[in-house]
Amino acid sequence: xxxxxxxxxxxxxxxxxxxxxxxxxxxxxxxxxxxxxxxxxxxxxxxxxxxxxxxxxxxxxxxxxxxxxxxxxxxxxxxxxxxxxxxxxxxxxxxxxxxxxxxxxxxxxxxxxxxxxxxxxxxxxxxxxxxxxxxxxxxxxxxxxxxxxxxxxxxxxxxxxxxxxxxxxxxxxxxxxxxxxxxxxxxxxxxxxxxxxxxxxxxxxxxxxxxxxxxxxxxxxxxxxxxxxxxxxxxxxxxxxxxxxxxxxxxxxxxxxxxxxxxxxxxxxxxxxxxxxxxxxxxxxxxxxxxxxxxxxxxxxxxxxxxxxxxxxxxxxxxxxxxxxxxxxxxxxxxxxxxxxxxxxxxxxxxxxxxxxxxxxxxxxxxxxxxxxxxxxxxxxxxxxxxxxxxxxxxxxxxxxxxxxxxx
Ligand code: G3I
Numbered sequence: 065x066x067x068x069x070x071x072x073x074x075x076x077x078x079x080x081x082x083x084x085x086x087x088x089x090x091x092x093x094x095x096x097x098x099x100x101x102x103x104x105x106x107x108x109x110x111x112x113x114x115x116x117x118x119x120x121x122x123x124x125x126x127x128x129x130x131x132x133x134x135x136x137x138x139x140x141x142x143x144x145x146x147x148x149x150x151x152x153x154x155x156x157x158x159x160x161x162x163x164x165x166x167x168x169x170x171x172x173x174x175x176x177x178x179x180x181x182x183x184x185x186x187x188x189x190x191x192x193x194x195x196x197x198x199x200x201x202x203x204x205x206x207x208x209x210x211x212x213x214x215x216x217x218x219x220x221x222x223x224x225x226x227x228x229x230x231x232x233x234x235x236x237x238x239x240x241x242x243x244x245x246x247x248x249x250x251x252x253x254x255x256x257x258x259x260x261x262x263x264x265x266x267x268x269x270x271x272x273x274x275x276x277x278x279x280x281x282x283x284x285x286x287x288x289x290x291x292x293x294x295x296x297x298x299x300x301x302x303x304x305x306x307x308x309x310x311x312x313x314x315x316x317x318x319x320x321x322x323x324x325x326x327x328x329x330x331x332x333x334x335x336x337x338x339x340x341x342x343x344x345x346x347x348x349x350x351x352x353x354x355x356x357x358x359x360x361x362x363x364x365x366x367x368x369x370x371x372x373x374x375x376x377x378x379x380x381x382x383x384x385x386x387x388x389x390x391x392x393x394x395x396x397x398x399x400x401x402x403x404x405x406x407x408x409x410x411x412x413x414x415x416x417x418x419x420x421x422x423x424x425x426x427x428x429x430x431x432x433x434x435x436x437x438x439x440x441x442x443x444x445x446x447x448x449x450x451x452x453x454x455x456x457x458x459x460x461x462x463x464x465x466x467x468x469x470x471x472x
Contacts (some may be wrong), residue, residue: 067267075203081279082098095395103375105308106343107341108340111385112377113348115272115385116385116388117446118388118392118447118451119218123442125163127450128129128160130450132162133453134457135405135459136288136399136404136407137162137163137406137408139161139166139200139406140410140412140455141167141409141411143166143169143333143416144186145390146299146416147189147190151415153413160436161412163245164190164199165202166187169186169190170187171205171211172210172211173214175236177213178213178215178380182332203248204251205242205248205249205250205251206232206233206281207249211367215381217268225272226272226273227282229261229269237288237292237328240289241291241292244289246292246293247289248403249271249281249285249295250281250282250297251297252297252299253265253270253296254314255311256313257307257310262314264436265397270289277383278318281327293330295331295367296319296332297368298315299334300337301335301337302394303342303346303347312353316353319332319362326362329362331365332357332362332365333367334364334366336366336369338372339371339372340373340375352396354398354403360411363404363405364403364404364405365404365407365408368392369410370417370433371387371445372410372431372433372435373386378429384445385444387433388445388447389448391452392451396455402457402459407449411434412436413418413438414438419433435449
Protein backbone atom coordinates (compact mmCIF):
# COMPACT_ATOMS: atom_id res chain seq x y z
CA UNK A 65 0.00 0.00 0.00
CA UNK A 66 1.70 3.22 -1.08
CA UNK A 67 2.32 5.97 1.43
CA UNK A 68 -0.24 8.26 -0.17
CA UNK A 69 -2.93 5.63 -0.06
CA UNK A 70 -2.76 5.02 3.67
CA UNK A 71 -5.52 6.80 5.57
CA UNK A 72 -4.27 9.62 7.71
CA UNK A 73 -3.94 8.93 11.42
CA UNK A 74 -7.08 9.49 13.45
CA UNK A 75 -7.65 13.04 14.57
CA UNK A 76 -11.04 13.19 16.24
CA UNK A 77 -13.70 10.50 16.36
CA UNK A 78 -17.13 11.90 15.66
CA UNK A 79 -20.37 9.98 15.51
CA UNK A 80 -21.77 9.89 12.01
CA UNK A 81 -24.57 12.20 13.11
CA UNK A 82 -22.11 14.71 14.56
CA UNK A 83 -20.15 14.60 11.31
CA UNK A 84 -23.14 15.11 9.06
CA UNK A 85 -25.25 17.42 11.16
CA UNK A 86 -23.17 18.81 13.97
CA UNK A 87 -21.37 20.95 11.44
CA UNK A 88 -23.96 20.95 8.67
CA UNK A 89 -26.40 22.75 10.88
CA UNK A 90 -23.98 25.47 11.71
CA UNK A 91 -23.98 24.29 15.30
CA UNK A 92 -20.51 25.58 15.68
CA UNK A 93 -18.58 22.35 15.77
CA UNK A 94 -15.27 22.77 14.05
CA UNK A 95 -15.22 20.55 10.99
CA UNK A 96 -12.64 17.83 11.51
CA UNK A 97 -11.75 14.73 9.53
CA UNK A 98 -13.19 11.53 10.88
CA UNK A 99 -10.90 8.93 12.37
CA UNK A 100 -9.94 5.70 10.67
CA UNK A 101 -12.25 3.74 13.00
CA UNK A 102 -15.19 5.87 11.83
CA UNK A 103 -14.82 4.17 8.46
CA UNK A 104 -15.00 0.67 9.94
CA UNK A 105 -16.39 -1.63 7.28
CA UNK A 106 -15.26 0.45 4.35
CA UNK A 107 -13.64 -1.63 1.64
CA UNK A 108 -11.41 1.06 0.24
CA UNK A 109 -8.53 -1.18 -0.79
CA UNK A 110 -10.84 -3.60 -2.56
CA UNK A 111 -12.61 -0.82 -4.43
CA UNK A 112 -9.31 0.81 -5.30
CA UNK A 113 -8.13 -2.46 -6.88
CA UNK A 114 -11.23 -2.78 -9.04
CA UNK A 115 -10.97 -0.28 -11.93
CA UNK A 116 -14.35 0.41 -13.50
CA UNK A 117 -15.23 1.90 -16.86
CA UNK A 118 -17.66 4.79 -17.18
CA UNK A 119 -17.04 5.12 -20.88
CA UNK A 120 -19.54 7.13 -22.92
CA UNK A 121 -20.00 7.20 -26.66
CA UNK A 122 -19.75 10.97 -26.40
CA UNK A 123 -19.22 13.63 -23.72
CA UNK A 124 -22.30 15.36 -25.09
CA UNK A 125 -25.08 16.01 -24.33
CA UNK A 126 -25.29 17.49 -20.84
CA UNK A 127 -26.64 15.79 -17.73
CA UNK A 128 -29.90 17.73 -17.99
CA UNK A 129 -30.41 16.64 -21.59
CA UNK A 130 -29.57 13.00 -20.85
CA UNK A 131 -32.00 13.03 -17.92
CA UNK A 132 -34.74 14.76 -19.90
CA UNK A 133 -34.41 12.14 -22.65
CA UNK A 134 -35.65 9.63 -20.07
CA UNK A 135 -38.35 11.88 -18.58
CA UNK A 136 -36.13 12.66 -15.57
CA UNK A 137 -34.98 15.98 -14.13
CA UNK A 138 -31.33 16.68 -13.28
CA UNK A 139 -30.29 19.73 -11.33
CA UNK A 140 -28.13 21.04 -8.54
CA UNK A 141 -28.34 23.00 -5.31
CA UNK A 142 -26.66 26.37 -5.34
CA UNK A 143 -26.78 29.88 -3.92
CA UNK A 144 -27.59 33.14 -5.65
CA UNK A 145 -24.33 34.83 -4.68
CA UNK A 146 -22.34 32.07 -6.39
CA UNK A 147 -24.21 32.54 -9.66
CA UNK A 148 -23.99 36.32 -9.41
CA UNK A 149 -20.25 36.45 -8.64
CA UNK A 150 -18.89 33.56 -10.70
CA UNK A 151 -20.03 33.84 -14.34
CA UNK A 152 -18.15 30.74 -15.49
CA UNK A 153 -19.82 28.73 -12.74
CA UNK A 154 -23.20 30.16 -13.76
CA UNK A 155 -22.44 29.08 -17.32
CA UNK A 156 -21.67 25.53 -16.16
CA UNK A 157 -24.95 25.46 -14.23
CA UNK A 158 -26.84 26.55 -17.34
CA UNK A 159 -25.06 23.89 -19.39
CA UNK A 160 -25.70 20.98 -17.05
CA UNK A 161 -28.89 21.71 -15.07
CA UNK A 162 -32.60 21.81 -15.72
CA UNK A 163 -33.43 22.57 -12.07
CA UNK A 164 -31.94 24.69 -9.29
CA UNK A 165 -32.37 24.02 -5.58
CA UNK A 166 -32.07 26.74 -2.93
CA UNK A 167 -29.16 25.37 -0.89
CA UNK A 168 -29.10 28.11 1.73
CA UNK A 169 -31.03 31.10 0.42
CA UNK A 170 -34.24 29.85 2.04
CA UNK A 171 -32.79 28.40 5.26
CA UNK A 172 -34.55 29.97 8.23
CA UNK A 173 -31.48 31.83 9.47
CA UNK A 174 -30.96 33.33 6.00
CA UNK A 175 -34.54 34.21 5.01
CA UNK A 176 -36.15 34.92 8.41
CA UNK A 177 -33.47 36.78 10.37
CA UNK A 178 -35.86 38.50 12.80
CA UNK A 179 -39.29 37.49 14.11
CA UNK A 180 -41.09 40.12 12.00
CA UNK A 181 -38.57 40.40 9.13
CA UNK A 182 -37.93 38.28 6.06
CA UNK A 183 -34.98 38.78 3.72
CA UNK A 184 -35.81 37.39 0.29
CA UNK A 185 -33.05 39.17 -1.62
CA UNK A 186 -30.94 36.07 -2.23
CA UNK A 187 -33.85 33.72 -2.88
CA UNK A 188 -35.50 36.25 -5.19
CA UNK A 189 -32.22 36.51 -7.10
CA UNK A 190 -32.06 32.75 -7.50
CA UNK A 191 -35.73 32.58 -8.54
CA UNK A 192 -35.17 35.35 -11.10
CA UNK A 193 -32.10 33.55 -12.49
CA UNK A 194 -34.14 30.36 -12.83
CA UNK A 195 -37.04 32.17 -14.48
CA UNK A 196 -34.75 34.09 -16.85
CA UNK A 197 -33.11 30.86 -18.01
CA UNK A 198 -36.27 28.74 -17.93
CA UNK A 199 -34.96 26.48 -15.18
CA UNK A 200 -37.16 24.63 -12.71
CA UNK A 201 -36.77 25.64 -9.09
CA UNK A 202 -37.22 23.72 -5.87
CA UNK A 203 -37.34 25.22 -2.40
CA UNK A 204 -35.32 23.87 0.51
CA UNK A 205 -36.57 23.82 3.29
CA UNK A 206 -39.57 24.92 5.34
CA UNK A 207 -39.09 23.04 8.64
CA UNK A 208 -35.76 21.82 10.02
CA UNK A 209 -34.18 21.60 13.46
CA UNK A 210 -30.94 23.16 12.16
CA UNK A 211 -30.25 26.67 10.86
CA UNK A 212 -32.87 28.18 13.12
CA UNK A 213 -32.15 31.87 13.74
CA UNK A 214 -31.06 32.99 17.18
CA UNK A 215 -34.41 34.70 17.85
CA UNK A 216 -36.22 31.38 17.52
CA UNK A 217 -34.70 29.96 20.67
CA UNK A 218 -35.90 32.91 22.76
CA UNK A 219 -39.22 33.61 20.99
CA UNK A 220 -40.75 30.24 20.22
CA UNK A 221 -42.81 28.78 23.06
CA UNK A 222 -45.52 26.10 23.15
CA UNK A 223 -47.99 28.99 22.85
CA UNK A 224 -46.29 30.74 19.89
CA UNK A 225 -44.50 28.01 17.89
CA UNK A 226 -47.53 26.93 15.87
CA UNK A 227 -48.20 30.47 14.64
CA UNK A 228 -44.49 31.08 14.00
CA UNK A 229 -44.40 27.97 11.79
CA UNK A 230 -47.63 28.76 9.94
CA UNK A 231 -46.62 32.37 9.35
CA UNK A 232 -43.19 31.34 8.03
CA UNK A 233 -44.60 28.80 5.59
CA UNK A 234 -47.45 31.05 4.42
CA UNK A 235 -45.02 33.92 3.81
CA UNK A 236 -42.24 31.95 2.12
CA UNK A 237 -44.34 29.52 0.07
CA UNK A 238 -46.87 32.21 -0.82
CA UNK A 239 -44.13 34.42 -2.26
CA UNK A 240 -43.10 31.82 -4.83
CA UNK A 241 -46.52 30.23 -5.40
CA UNK A 242 -46.79 28.84 -8.91
CA UNK A 243 -43.03 29.10 -9.48
CA UNK A 244 -41.81 26.21 -7.36
CA UNK A 245 -41.61 22.70 -8.76
CA UNK A 246 -41.45 21.30 -5.23
CA UNK A 247 -40.70 22.10 -1.61
CA UNK A 248 -38.80 20.20 1.04
CA UNK A 249 -41.57 20.88 3.51
CA UNK A 250 -40.14 18.92 6.45
CA UNK A 251 -36.45 18.08 6.62
CA UNK A 252 -34.92 15.31 8.78
CA UNK A 253 -37.73 14.82 11.27
CA UNK A 254 -36.73 11.20 11.90
CA UNK A 255 -33.98 9.82 14.12
CA UNK A 256 -34.79 6.37 15.56
CA UNK A 257 -31.65 6.63 17.72
CA UNK A 258 -33.54 9.24 19.78
CA UNK A 259 -35.56 6.31 21.10
CA UNK A 260 -39.15 7.29 20.36
CA UNK A 261 -41.53 4.54 19.26
CA UNK A 262 -42.49 6.62 16.22
CA UNK A 263 -38.83 7.18 15.31
CA UNK A 264 -39.23 10.96 15.35
CA UNK A 265 -36.20 13.11 16.07
CA UNK A 266 -36.34 15.18 19.27
CA UNK A 267 -36.48 18.60 17.61
CA UNK A 268 -37.61 22.00 18.90
CA UNK A 269 -40.66 21.68 16.65
CA UNK A 270 -41.64 18.35 18.22
CA UNK A 271 -41.12 19.67 21.72
CA UNK A 272 -43.01 22.92 21.13
CA UNK A 273 -45.90 21.77 18.91
CA UNK A 274 -46.07 17.99 19.26
CA UNK A 275 -46.08 15.27 16.63
CA UNK A 276 -48.66 17.02 14.45
CA UNK A 277 -46.17 19.72 13.45
CA UNK A 278 -45.42 17.63 10.37
CA UNK A 279 -49.06 17.51 9.25
CA UNK A 280 -49.47 21.22 10.05
CA UNK A 281 -46.48 22.08 7.85
CA UNK A 282 -47.72 20.08 4.88
CA UNK A 283 -51.29 21.40 5.11
CA UNK A 284 -50.06 25.00 5.42
CA UNK A 285 -47.74 24.61 2.42
CA UNK A 286 -50.51 23.01 0.34
CA UNK A 287 -52.83 25.93 1.06
CA UNK A 288 -50.10 28.44 0.17
CA UNK A 289 -49.17 26.76 -3.12
CA UNK A 290 -51.47 23.96 -4.32
CA UNK A 291 -49.32 23.59 -7.45
CA UNK A 292 -46.04 22.63 -5.79
CA UNK A 293 -45.01 19.04 -5.09
CA UNK A 294 -44.70 18.67 -1.32
CA UNK A 295 -41.79 16.55 -0.15
CA UNK A 296 -40.56 14.95 3.07
CA UNK A 297 -36.74 15.04 2.92
CA UNK A 298 -34.21 13.00 4.92
CA UNK A 299 -30.77 11.39 4.91
CA UNK A 300 -29.36 7.98 5.91
CA UNK A 301 -31.92 6.07 3.87
CA UNK A 302 -29.42 4.51 1.52
CA UNK A 303 -27.19 1.85 3.01
CA UNK A 304 -27.55 -1.64 4.47
CA UNK A 305 -26.71 -0.56 7.99
CA UNK A 306 -28.79 -0.59 11.16
CA UNK A 307 -29.30 3.18 11.27
CA UNK A 308 -30.40 3.37 7.63
CA UNK A 309 -32.71 0.36 7.93
CA UNK A 310 -34.28 1.79 11.09
CA UNK A 311 -34.89 5.13 9.43
CA UNK A 312 -36.34 3.54 6.28
CA UNK A 313 -38.82 1.63 8.46
CA UNK A 314 -39.67 4.70 10.52
CA UNK A 315 -40.19 6.77 7.38
CA UNK A 316 -42.49 4.16 5.87
CA UNK A 317 -44.59 4.20 9.04
CA UNK A 318 -44.67 8.00 9.05
CA UNK A 319 -45.73 8.11 5.41
CA UNK A 320 -48.48 5.56 6.06
CA UNK A 321 -49.78 7.66 8.98
CA UNK A 322 -49.75 10.82 6.88
CA UNK A 323 -51.49 9.17 3.95
CA UNK A 324 -54.13 7.68 6.25
CA UNK A 325 -54.90 11.25 7.42
CA UNK A 326 -55.01 12.53 3.83
CA UNK A 327 -52.10 14.85 4.55
CA UNK A 328 -51.10 16.59 1.26
CA UNK A 329 -47.66 14.97 0.78
CA UNK A 330 -46.72 13.88 -2.73
CA UNK A 331 -43.10 12.76 -2.52
CA UNK A 332 -40.07 11.90 -0.45
CA UNK A 333 -36.59 13.28 -0.90
CA UNK A 334 -33.65 10.94 -0.39
CA UNK A 335 -30.76 13.27 0.35
CA UNK A 336 -28.21 10.60 -0.63
CA UNK A 337 -25.11 12.09 0.94
CA UNK A 338 -23.03 9.04 0.04
CA UNK A 339 -19.63 7.89 1.25
CA UNK A 340 -16.81 6.84 -1.03
CA UNK A 341 -15.64 3.48 0.26
CA UNK A 342 -18.91 2.50 1.93
CA UNK A 343 -19.86 -0.92 0.55
CA UNK A 344 -22.70 -1.84 2.92
CA UNK A 345 -25.19 -1.28 0.12
CA UNK A 346 -27.93 -3.80 -0.63
CA UNK A 347 -29.56 -3.08 -3.99
CA UNK A 348 -32.38 -5.59 -3.54
CA UNK A 349 -33.26 -4.34 -0.06
CA UNK A 350 -33.25 -0.70 -1.18
CA UNK A 351 -35.27 -1.49 -4.32
CA UNK A 352 -37.88 -3.27 -2.24
CA UNK A 353 -38.18 -0.30 0.12
CA UNK A 354 -38.46 2.11 -2.81
CA UNK A 355 -41.31 0.00 -4.17
CA UNK A 356 -43.08 0.20 -0.79
CA UNK A 357 -42.79 3.99 -0.88
CA UNK A 358 -44.03 4.13 -4.47
CA UNK A 359 -46.96 1.85 -3.59
CA UNK A 360 -48.22 4.67 -1.34
CA UNK A 361 -48.64 6.76 -4.48
CA UNK A 362 -45.58 8.87 -3.69
CA UNK A 363 -42.90 10.15 -6.03
CA UNK A 364 -39.23 9.95 -5.08
CA UNK A 365 -36.55 12.60 -5.62
CA UNK A 366 -32.84 12.19 -5.02
CA UNK A 367 -32.38 15.60 -3.46
CA UNK A 368 -28.82 16.18 -2.18
CA UNK A 369 -26.65 13.66 -3.97
CA UNK A 370 -22.91 13.85 -3.42
CA UNK A 371 -20.14 11.39 -2.51
CA UNK A 372 -17.66 12.45 0.14
CA UNK A 373 -14.10 11.36 -0.59
CA UNK A 374 -12.92 12.10 2.94
CA UNK A 375 -12.22 8.40 3.72
CA UNK A 376 -10.34 7.82 0.47
CA UNK A 377 -6.63 7.81 -0.36
CA UNK A 378 -5.09 10.98 -1.72
CA UNK A 379 -4.44 9.47 -5.16
CA UNK A 380 -6.80 11.37 -7.46
CA UNK A 381 -7.39 8.50 -9.89
CA UNK A 382 -8.38 6.15 -7.03
CA UNK A 383 -10.54 8.79 -5.34
CA UNK A 384 -12.36 9.71 -8.55
CA UNK A 385 -12.90 6.07 -9.46
CA UNK A 386 -14.39 5.14 -6.07
CA UNK A 387 -16.57 8.28 -6.01
CA UNK A 388 -17.81 7.57 -9.56
CA UNK A 389 -18.54 3.96 -8.61
CA UNK A 390 -20.67 5.13 -5.69
CA UNK A 391 -22.70 7.38 -8.00
CA UNK A 392 -23.11 4.56 -10.53
CA UNK A 393 -24.16 1.88 -8.04
CA UNK A 394 -26.64 4.15 -6.25
CA UNK A 395 -28.28 5.59 -9.35
CA UNK A 396 -28.52 2.16 -10.99
CA UNK A 397 -30.88 1.17 -8.18
CA UNK A 398 -32.77 4.43 -7.81
CA UNK A 399 -33.41 4.99 -11.52
CA UNK A 400 -34.88 1.51 -11.96
CA UNK A 401 -37.81 2.70 -9.77
CA UNK A 402 -40.32 4.53 -12.04
CA UNK A 403 -41.46 6.72 -9.11
CA UNK A 404 -38.05 8.41 -9.09
CA UNK A 405 -38.54 11.65 -11.02
CA UNK A 406 -35.47 13.76 -10.31
CA UNK A 407 -31.79 13.58 -9.39
CA UNK A 408 -30.30 16.68 -7.76
CA UNK A 409 -26.70 16.92 -6.66
CA UNK A 410 -25.83 19.04 -3.64
CA UNK A 411 -23.73 21.40 -5.68
CA UNK A 412 -22.44 20.98 -9.23
CA UNK A 413 -18.71 21.62 -8.87
CA UNK A 414 -16.05 20.80 -6.29
CA UNK A 415 -15.42 24.54 -6.32
CA UNK A 416 -18.50 24.95 -4.12
CA UNK A 417 -19.31 21.95 -1.93
CA UNK A 418 -20.44 22.06 1.69
CA UNK A 419 -18.09 19.13 2.23
CA UNK A 420 -15.04 21.35 1.79
CA UNK A 421 -16.03 23.07 5.04
CA UNK A 422 -17.83 20.25 6.86
CA UNK A 423 -15.89 17.16 5.76
CA UNK A 424 -12.35 18.28 4.97
CA UNK A 425 -9.77 15.63 4.24
CA UNK A 426 -7.15 14.95 6.87
CA UNK A 427 -4.46 15.42 4.19
CA UNK A 428 -5.97 18.86 3.43
CA UNK A 429 -6.34 17.89 -0.24
CA UNK A 430 -9.26 19.62 -1.97
CA UNK A 431 -12.42 17.50 -1.78
CA UNK A 432 -13.76 15.96 -5.00
CA UNK A 433 -17.41 14.91 -4.32
CA UNK A 434 -19.28 16.41 -7.30
CA UNK A 435 -19.69 15.95 -11.09
CA UNK A 436 -17.44 18.89 -12.06
CA UNK A 437 -14.00 19.60 -10.64
CA UNK A 438 -12.86 22.94 -9.26
CA UNK A 439 -12.06 24.07 -12.81
CA UNK A 440 -15.60 23.13 -13.90
CA UNK A 441 -14.28 20.20 -15.94
CA UNK A 442 -16.36 17.05 -16.18
CA UNK A 443 -14.99 14.24 -13.98
CA UNK A 444 -15.44 10.48 -13.85
CA UNK A 445 -18.35 11.21 -11.50
CA UNK A 446 -19.98 13.21 -14.28
CA UNK A 447 -19.51 10.24 -16.62
CA UNK A 448 -21.01 7.85 -14.08
CA UNK A 449 -24.11 10.04 -13.67
CA UNK A 450 -24.41 10.52 -17.44
CA UNK A 451 -24.12 6.76 -17.96
CA UNK A 452 -26.80 6.15 -15.29
CA UNK A 453 -29.19 8.47 -17.11
CA UNK A 454 -28.38 6.84 -20.46
CA UNK A 455 -29.09 3.39 -18.99
CA UNK A 456 -32.24 4.42 -17.08
CA UNK A 457 -35.69 3.28 -18.24
CA UNK A 458 -37.77 6.00 -19.91
CA UNK A 459 -40.39 7.57 -17.62
CA UNK A 460 -43.87 7.73 -19.03
CA UNK A 461 -45.26 11.26 -18.94
CA UNK A 462 -47.76 10.59 -16.15
CA UNK A 463 -45.08 8.94 -13.96
CA UNK A 464 -43.13 12.19 -14.03
CA UNK A 465 -46.12 14.39 -13.33
CA UNK A 466 -45.40 16.56 -10.36
CA UNK A 467 -46.97 19.92 -9.67
CA UNK A 468 -47.71 22.75 -12.11
CA UNK A 469 -44.15 24.07 -12.34
CA UNK A 470 -42.87 20.91 -13.94
CA UNK A 471 -41.46 22.17 -17.19
CA UNK A 472 -39.69 25.34 -18.22
O1 G3I B 1 -24.15 33.41 5.20
C1 G3I B 1 -23.30 33.35 6.36
C2 G3I B 1 -22.18 34.38 6.22
O2 G3I B 1 -22.74 35.68 6.20
C3 G3I B 1 -21.23 34.24 7.42
O3 G3I B 1 -20.13 35.11 7.24
C4 G3I B 1 -20.73 32.81 7.51
C5 G3I B 1 -19.89 32.64 8.75
O4 G3I B 1 -19.58 31.27 8.88
O5 G3I B 1 -21.86 31.87 7.61
C6 G3I B 1 -22.71 31.98 6.48
O6 G3I B 1 -23.77 31.06 6.63
C7 G3I B 1 -23.39 29.71 6.42
C8 G3I B 1 -24.33 29.14 5.34
O7 G3I B 1 -24.07 27.74 5.15
C9 G3I B 1 -24.15 29.86 3.99
O8 G3I B 1 -22.86 29.62 3.52
C10 G3I B 1 -23.62 28.93 7.73
O9 G3I B 1 -22.68 29.36 8.69
C11 G3I B 1 -23.45 27.44 7.48
O10 G3I B 1 -23.84 26.71 8.65
C12 G3I B 1 -24.39 27.00 6.35
O11 G3I B 1 -24.15 25.63 6.12
C13 G3I B 1 -25.15 25.01 5.33
C14 G3I B 1 -25.85 23.95 6.20
O12 G3I B 1 -26.80 23.22 5.41
C15 G3I B 1 -26.58 24.56 7.37
O13 G3I B 1 -27.56 25.43 6.92
C16 G3I B 1 -24.47 24.32 4.17
O14 G3I B 1 -23.91 25.30 3.29
C17 G3I B 1 -25.51 23.51 3.39
O15 G3I B 1 -24.90 22.80 2.32
C18 G3I B 1 -26.15 22.51 4.34
O16 G3I B 1 -27.12 21.81 3.64
C19 G3I B 1 -27.77 20.78 4.40
C20 G3I B 1 -29.25 20.77 4.02
O17 G3I B 1 -29.82 22.02 4.35
C21 G3I B 1 -29.97 19.63 4.71
N1 G3I B 1 -29.32 18.36 4.41
C22 G3I B 1 -27.91 18.33 4.78
C23 G3I B 1 -27.15 19.43 4.05
C24 G3I B 1 -25.68 19.38 4.38
O18 G3I B 1 -25.49 19.69 5.73
